[in-house]
Amino acid sequence: MSTRRETVRQALTGSTGFRSAQDLYADLRAEGSKIGLTTVYRALQALSETGEVDVLRTNEGEAVYRACDTEQHHHHLVCRVCSTAVEIEGPAVEAWATEVGTRYGFTGVTHTVEVFGTCASCASR
């Protein structure tokens, strides 16, 4: 529980959307922190390994992170414009994924599901 990791966690918690390591670094530096980029990467890696933050990849291959309200399994509805995200659930999807996996003889079935769109506030601009 280093103070730096806590700093990064809070920077993430302060945002409702997914943020990249470089975004967070820029934010922290802007508000006066002397944190290094390497440390931001390390903190995000640690936080995602413990499941405290969620990670996903943009179409460009960049990793973006989010400190969600729950650590339970869930998915996201993400705004393509501002990257704001809403946590969503889909019991039917969970069941379908494991069912289709086992149907084809796959074991250890997991899945990734993300829903994208333009949020109401971004649409009205």
Next chain:
Amino acid sequence: MSTRRETVRQALTGSTGFRSAQDLYADLRAEGSKIGLTTVYRALQALSETGEVDVLRTNEGEAVYRACDTEQHHHHLVCRVCSTAVEIEGPAVEAWATEVGTRYGFTGVTHTVEVFGTCASCASR
């Protein structure tokens, strides 16, 4: 319809799994082709733009491609070990995704869904 693009398309079609640009480049060179890495990237980009091949990102951020049997909207069940993939459908998921999107006021709703697991042949080893 350059001959190089066709070469790349066939290299992809010859595989049942998702392959990276570098994989395909290595394969093609191994079988004697004098193709350049840049051209492989360009071909894959063109093929994915027209929807002829599907793309997804590995957890490490690498783009991997697959020439699927259909160009219709579908998803994949991918082996984590050998990357072999099966094309799957889930009408319920399609409906759920658009429903949850509009429920939160999002427009232009799309989604990404991938199912992962260990295929039977990889499990028996």
Next chain:
DNA sequence: GGGAAAATGAAAACGATTGTCAAAACGCGT
């Protein structure tokens, strides 16, 4: 065949991420 336009590939540039390593901060027994 000749020349404009498209395709090609080697090498350089790029951007995100990771590795290196010495300096700084910390924990703890004294």
Next chain:
DNA sequence: ACGCGTTTTGACAATCGTTTTCATTTTCCC
């Protein structure tokens, strides 16, 4: 407050996938 071994930090270099640049080669059409 003081050493001192351990952990954390951050500047910088290195890596890796991908894109850009640009000169050369191929294709296409007359």
